[in-house]
Amino acid sequence: MSTSRRKILLGGAGLIAAPHLISSETWAQSGSKFTPEKGATLRVLRPTKFVDPDETIFKENSEAFTKATGVPVRVDFAGWEDLRPQTAVSANTGAGPDVIVGWTDDPHVYADKLLDMTELAGYLGDKYGGWYPLAERYGKKHGTNQWICIPMGGSGGPAVYRESWVKEAGFEKFPTNVDDYLKLCQNLKKIGHPAGFALGNAVGDGNSFTHWLVWSHGGYMVDENLKVAINSKETIAALKYAKELYQTLIPGTLSWLDPSNNKALTAGEIGLTQNGVSLYFSIKNSKDPEIAKIGPDLNHARMPIGPVGRPTETALVVNAMAFKHTKYPNAAKAYLQFMMEQEQYDKWLTGCYGYWAQPLKAYAKSKVWESDPKITLYRDTIENALWYGYKGPITEAASAVNAEYVMVQMVASVCSGQATPEQAAAEAERRAKRYYRS
Amino acid sequence: MAVAADIWTEGEEKQNWLVRLFDWKPFLVAICLAPALGLLLVFLTYPLGLGVWLAFTDTRIGRSGVFIGLENFESLLQDQVFLMSVGNTILYTVVATIGKFALGLWLALLLNHHLPFKALLRAIILVPWITPTVLSAIAFWWIYDPQFSIISYVLVDVLGWKSTYIDFLGTPWHARWSLIAANIWRGIPFVAICLLAGLQTISPSLYEAAMLDGASAWQRFRHVTMPMLMPILAVVLTFSVLFTFTDFQLVYAITRGGPVNSTHLMATLAFQRGIPGGQLGEGAAIAVAMIPFLVFATLFSYFALARRKWQQGESND
Numbered sequence: 063m064s065t066s067r068r069k070i071l072l073g074g075a076g077l078i079a080a081p082h083l084i085s086s087e088t089w090a091q092s093g094s095k096f097t098p099e100k101g102a103t104l105r106v107l108r109p110t111k112f113v114d115p116d117e118t119i120f121k122e123n124s125e126a127f128t129k130a131t132g133v134p135v136r137v138d139f140a141g142w143e144d145l146r147p148q149t150a151v152s153a154n155t156g157a158g159p160d161v162i163v164g165w166t167d168d169p170h171v172y173a174d175k176l177l178d179m180t181e182l183a184g185y186l187g188d189k190y191g192g193w194y195p196l197a198e199r200y201g202k203k204h205g206t207n208q209w210i211c212i213p214m215g216g217s218g219g220p221a222v223y224r225e226s227w228v229k230e231a232g233f234e235k236f237p238t239n240v241d242d243y244l245k246l247c248q249n250l251k252k253i254g255h256p257a258g259f260a261l262g263n264a265v266g267d268g269n270s271f272t273h274w275l276v277w278s279h280g281g282y283m284v285d286e287n288l289k290v291a292i293n294s295k296e297t298i299a300a301l302k303y304a305k306e307l308y309q310t311l312i313p314g315t316l317s318w319l320d321p322s323n324n325k326a327l328t329a330g331e332i333g334l335t336q337n338g339v340s341l342y343f344s345i346k347n348s349k350d351p352e353i354a355k356i357g358p359d360l361n362h363a364r365m366p367i368g369p370v371g372r373p374t375e376t377a378l379v380v381n382a383m384a385f386k387h388t389k390y391p392n393a394a395k396a397y398l399q400f401m402m403e404q405e406q407y408d409k410w411l412t413g414c415y416g417y418w419a420q421p422l423k424a425y426a427k428s429k430v431w432e433s434d435p436k437i438t439l440y441r442d443t444i445e446n447a448l449w450y451g452y453k454g455p456i457t458e459a460a461s462a463v464n465a466e467y468v469m470v471q472m473v474a475s476v477c478s479g480q481a482t483p484e485q486a487a488a489e490a491e492r493r494a495k496r497y498y499r500s
Numbered sequence: 501m502a503v504a505a506d507i508w509t510e511g512e513e514k515q516n517w518l519v520r521l522f523d524w525k526p527f528l529v530a531i532c533l534a535p536a537l538g539l540l541l542v543f544l545t546y547p548l549g550l551g552v553w554l555a556f557t558d559t560r561i562g563r564s565g566v567f568i569g570l571e572n573f574e575s576l577l578q579d580q581v582f583l584m585s586v587g588n589t590i591l592y593t594v595v596a597t598i599g600k601f602a603l604g605l606w607l608a609l610l611l612n613h614h615l616p617f618k619a620l621l622r623a624i625i626l627v628p629w630i631t632p633t634v635l636s637a638i639a640f641w642w643i644y645d646p647q648f649s650i651i652s653y654v655l656v657d658v659l660g661w662k663s664t665y666i667d668f669l670g671t672p673w674h675a676r677w678s679l680i681a682a683n684i685w686r687g688i689p690f691v692a693i694c695l696l697a698g699l700q701t702i703s704p705s706l707y708e709a710a711m712l713d714g715a716s717a718w719q720r721f722r723h724v725t726m727p728m729l730m731p732i733l734a735v736v737l738t739f740s741v742l743f744t745f746t747d748f749q750l751v752y753a754i755t756r757g758g759p760v761n762s763t764h765l766m767a768t769l770a771f772q773r774g775i776p777g778g779q780l781g782e783g784a785a786i787a788v789a790m791i792p793f794l795v796f797a798t799l800f801s802y803f804a805l806a807r808r809k810w811q812q813g814e815s816n817d
Contacts, residue, residue: 147775150561171562171778262669263756265776314646316759317669322645331647458560458778465776467761474760478671489580496575497779 089130094400095185098393103134106397107148108163109380110139112217112340115413123406130400133393142320143265146465152385160388161397166200166450169211169383171458173203176210177384182395183209186402191424194444200379201421204455212398215411215418216377217338218443219270221363224356227255227333236363240278240303243366247310247334255333258311258326260318261474267320268470269450270376271336275307275473276300277448278368283463283494284454290498291453292472293491299369301476301483308477316478328353336365338378339417339440362439364446377419377447419443459497468493554784561778572785582786585764589793592680592765593744599684600740601733604691609725611692612699622693629689637753640682644668644754669755672762679751679763683744690743691736698732699725738801742794766790 106124111117117139124135138159140148146165152158153172162168169176183201187193193201197213221236228236231249247257260267276282281297284290308315312332315322323335328345335341339362346357365375382401384394400406402422411420412430416437420426421444431441451460463469472490475481481489522528555572559565576582611622628636643650645668652665668678702725710720748767751757757764757772764772766786774783 143776150775150778153562171560175562261759263758312647313665314667314670316671317644317646317667317675317755319756322647325645326647329647458562462560462777462779465778466772471760474758478760480672480760480762493581496579497777 089400093403094131094396095182096392096396096399098131098133098396099390102390102393104136104161104390104393104397105159106135106137106161106163107140107145107152107159108137109145109165110141112338113343113414113417115415116410116417119410119413120401123401123410124397126406127397127400131393131396133390133397135397156385156387159385160390160394161382161384163214163380163382164211166379166381167456167458167461167464169200169381170204170456171461172383172385173210175386177386177388177391177394179209179212179384179395179398180207182399183212185399186212186422189424190402190404190422191426193421194423196377196379196444196447196449197421199449199456200381204457211381211383212402213421213444214380214382214402215421216379216444216447217417218375218377218419218440218447219267219274219336219338219365220375220439221334221365222327222337222341223334223361223363224255224359225361226359227253231255231333236361237366238364240366240368244303244307244310247307250333251310256310256312257334258315258318258323258332259336260320260323261308261316261470261477262318262322263467263470264318264320264322265465265467266378267318267323267336268467269464270378272304272469272473273376273448273450274336274365274374275304276469277374277452278366278370279303280368280370282453283451283460283469283490284498286453288454288457288459288498290491290494292494293487296369297472297487297490298483301473301486304473305476305483316474328356330356339415339437342436343415361436364439373446375443375447376450377443379421379444380418416440462497463494466493466497468497551784552788554781555788556785557781559780559784561775561780565781568781572782573789575782576785576789581761581764582766582769582789584761585766585769585786586789588676588763589745589765589767589790591676592683592747593741596680596683596687596744597737597740599680600687600691600744601737603684604688605695607688607692608695608699611696622696625692626689628686629693631686633686633749634753636686637682637750640678640750641754644678646670670759672759675755675759675763679754682750682754683747686750687740687744691740694732694736695729698729698736701732702728734801738798741797741801745794745797746790 108120121137124137127133128135145162146168148158149162149164149168149172152162153175156175179201183193193213196216200213201209201211203210223236227250228246230253231246233242233246233249237243237246250256259271261271262268276292276297279296279300281292281294281300283292312326323332323337324341324344326332327335327337327341328348342357342360342362345353345360348354348357364373367373382398384391384398388394401410404425407420408425408428408430411418411425411428412433416430416433417440419440419442420428426441431438449456450464451457454460468490472486475489476483476486554565556567556569557565558568558571607625611618611625615621642648646665649665649668651668652662655662656665667674669675706724706728707720710724715723746767747765748771751763751765751768752771755763757768761769766789770783770786770790772783773779773786777783
């Protein structure tokens with residue numbers, strides 16, 4: 063009897079293992095377009111999490127790649143503002159991670175040092191319904207059809223608001239134009255639940271808010287020909303609007319960094335802000351019953367459309383790049399292909415509660431976007447967003463202008479009264495010209 | 501005999517060769533200095549030289565640069581943000597240093613008396629110094645938060661002395677004074693402990709002689725304590741000025757140079773331009789621009805404050 067039982071157990075274990083082995087072999091032999099080099103290992107660097115499952119699932123997917131191909135993968139995480147310096151060191155020294163999932167425009171700073179991803183991007187685009195135009199813009203080297211990175215996802219920053227307070231302020235539906243939006247903010251202040259947007263040197267929220275503000279009124283930093291064009295009547299109109307809007311905000315936003323609006327909304331201090339989906343889920347899933355109670359009252363809405371008449375939001379896009387210095391270029395490409403295939407990518411997309419929006423159109427049908435009606439809005443992040451450096455090409459200058467908070471400080475200096483709209487626009491022009499010099 | 505003689509001769513030659521080599525002073529000096537000089541060259545001289553070189557180039561992250569002479573400096577001289585950062589750095593350093601020395605000396609004088617639990621008090625006083633900078637910066641960031649400040653909470657919600665929360669970091673001058681206060685808090689222990697060490701080297705017999713001559717407490721401080729303390733004070737002042745002038749962590753963690761760049765110091769601006777902004781040449785130029793100030797501060801401390809006349813009377817410089 064004991065011998066018989068042991069045999070049954072062993073047989074069962076074999077049966078459990080067999081399908082997995084078969085599927086692994088299948089992907090390695092027929093699914094992968096790139097054959098990893100013999101003895102390949104990969105080091106991957108990416109941002110630290112914004113939502114808990116982000117890191118967990120990403121690592122699980124990486125381990126699945128190892129099982130499928132035999133290529134060990136080590137994934138390291140860097141904080142939000144540490145990633146860019148580490149990317150810089152890797153690029154300049156020609157050593158370090160093989161793959162970096164970097165910020166928005168970083169691949170364009172190092173375009174000449176990156177592996178060509180055209181074949182992989184073409185395969186993924188053909189298979190998954192094509193890339194959104196924004197993903198193509200971030201993925202391709204300017205002026206060419208050569209892909210230099212694989213956009214993995216974009217984080218949006220729509221309005222996040224307390225439904226009951228917006229109703230109390232006289233709006234049954236969230237405003238869709240900037241004039242009604244200003245009225246809403248004025249009314250929210252009157253009822254004691256003001257809006258709050260970061261105007262400090264907040265690399266995510268500050269840039270997100272101020273770029274929406276200027277773009278929605280028709281201003282932009284540079285034109286298609288790389289001529290600095292921020293000092294315009296449209297920009298000045300945006301700044302005058304900002305001055306009025308600022309009067310309605312909760313005091314202290316000029317010193318707000320990226321965490322500040324999250325804390326203020328969670329604490330019930332503000333009724334409206336702008337943020338990724340992480341804020342909604344951190345409240346909804348909070349272990350503190352007082353905080354969790356806010357969840358059902360939260361909702362999201364597109365940032366309103368300004369005089370230009372179309373959406374003008376930003377997206378924080380993460381782009382996976384592989385450096386030419388890697389010893390294992392095929393393994394790097396195979397890894398990125400694997401991570402973007404539906405079995406892995408949709409798991410990551412769904413597990414992150416929709417924090418990241420898809421760059422490939424087919425994933426718009428992912429079940430994550432139907433899992434909670436309040437987050438469906440985030441699905442269209444990459445479809446609707448403009449790129450940093452709009453209207454010009456994505457360059458290192460666009461990256462520098464963003465990192466230097468040129469747009470943020472132009473708006474903040476008007477809000478604080480340090481400069482008139484005309485002065486602020488002229489100063490932004492001077493600063494931008496420094497970065498866009500040839 | 502011949503074999504024995506050969507062995508003896510060979511051994512003597514080897515020993516003599518090594519002994520003679522190490523007896524040669526230039527060689528001995530060179531080999532003793534090599535480790536220290538090597539470390540200095542690799543970790544100090546090379547980075548400094550590279551930084552100075554970068555200041556004259558248009559290097560950006562990801563791209564090598566070319567020599568452009570003084571273009572970076574010319575641009576900075578027209579850059580209001582840079583000029584403000586110079587003013588901020590000077591203000592920050594002067595005011596914070598005065599604050600640290602006033603409070604540090606006061607604390608040192610107190611600790612120099614026989615107080616109960618002196619060892620415990622000294623340990624407590626060291627806490628601000630040993631706390632990692634970013635931890636204390638984050639604590640101050642919370643203390644200064646526009647919505648959640650503990651100071652505002654006490655003044656408004658507990659005591660009712662004010663009706664609105666204080667916006668510590670939202671206006672330029674509020675932010676500057678707030679950062680200076682944080683720096684003073686962090687720096688008092690260093691000054692206090694160093695000056696306390698200096699006070700304890702002053703012979704009690706000097707005070708006894710002064711008291712016998714009828715000197716008041718202020719006169720004893722003015723004519724005994726200060727002159728004897730001045731050499732230590734000069735050294736501590738030098739270090740404190742250098743640390744404060746190049747302070748980065750506190751400012752960057754609390755304000756990132758905001759609001760609207762009004763709290764950028766030269767150190768934080770150099771980093772901001774050089775690394776997140778990607779303009780390595782410009783960032784290096786800002787860093788290099790700090791060197792004249794630091795050299796002046798050092799020379800002033802040594803030559804102005806460390807003069808012998810402080811110790812030996814008016815007639816002997």
